[in-house]
Amino acid sequence: MSAIVDTGWENATELFSRLELQVIVLAVAAGSECGTPACRKTLWSRIGGWFDKLFAIHRPAPLANPRLEALRQLACNAFARRGVIDPVLAETAQKEGFSPLQLEWLGRILATGKLPAQR
Numbered sequence: 001m002s003a004i005v006d007t008g009w010e011n012a013t014e015l016f017s018r019l020e021l022q023v024i025v026l027a028v029a030a031g032s033e034c035g036t037p038a039c040r041k042t043l044w045s046r047i048g049g050w051f052d053k054l055f056a057i058h059r060p061a062p063l064a065n066p067r068l069e070a071l072r073q074l075a076c077n078a079f080a081r082r083g084v085i086d087p088v089l090a091e092t093a094q095k096e097g098f099s100p101l102q103l104e105w106l107g108r109i110l111a112t113g114k115l116p117a118q119r
Helices: 009-014 018-034 043-054 066-080 087-095 100-112
Strands: none
Touching (some): 009 018, 018 066, 066 100, 087 100
């Protein structure tokens, strides 16, 4: 196990590119709007979904890059589940080239609920 996993956001660039980190932050910021099943479980998310349908509000389309979209879905889902990584989404992310170390770090950092400081 690497020490990187336990250190938080300051060593994130050792595991992810700048673009990948931006995708993670955007996924977490999207909150219940990310569209993954875990994000639709709360009453307020369901009510919001009903209003979306009622007023024909369309959510953002998936990212064009399949690797980044896999990361976005995984980050959003893990944040909604307090750091618990969905095995199906983890498998998809690994097929797109993410390592188990990256996924473990992502789960641990999203379990804290903290985003990196804006620079």
